[in-house]
Amino acid sequence: MREHKTARTYTITELCERFDVTPRTLRYYEEIGLLTPQRRGTHRIYNERDRVRLQLNPPRAAAGVQPRGDPRNPRAL
Template identity: 60%
Template sequence: MTQPTSPDTASGQDALPRQHRQYTIGELARMFEVTPRTIRFYEQEGLLAPRREGQKRIYHEKDRVRLKLTLRGKRLGFSLGEIREVVMMYDAMPDGNARQLRRLLEILADKRANLERQLEDIRLMRMELDDVDHRAREVLRGLGHEA
């Protein structure tokens, strides 16, 4: 029974301080319903940087959050490259120079514009779906009455 542990509630068996909770790659994978391969790939792409214990990768809260953000970005159609842009600049922020920061702000504005367009797209798409739905139901009603 390899059922996915909710990525937000899960904290092991005993109530750990959650800040110090550690995860193996398999645990994370189950939590988010992705494969370990995917997680390793994200690391290779510079989106994650787990610590090592010997060979094994050890993930902490920060890594979990990053993965969560990454997957959310993906669901919204961002490429891993785009996601990395934001995530990495975010980390480099504290000691970032002004040029980098302004560049970050640009990127953010860009993403936001993207989101706004998606909102509108969703609105329109919903209407289309409603429309098709209505028609389909009517045709179904028609079928019911005949023959």
């Protein structure tokens, strides 16, 4: 018989702590399509794909760098 493995999921708090970023950073990455969490009510549920994307694309906000084109960053215009 095959075992059914449940896919690992992460909360926004778990990913923020793991990558040393703010919840706003993860929400921004969701806005631009880098992350695609599922929703359960008002909660975001991130999957292994989202975690790997963060690992391969370290959040620039952790280094104090805002993404290019961000309207809140006057130097990006």
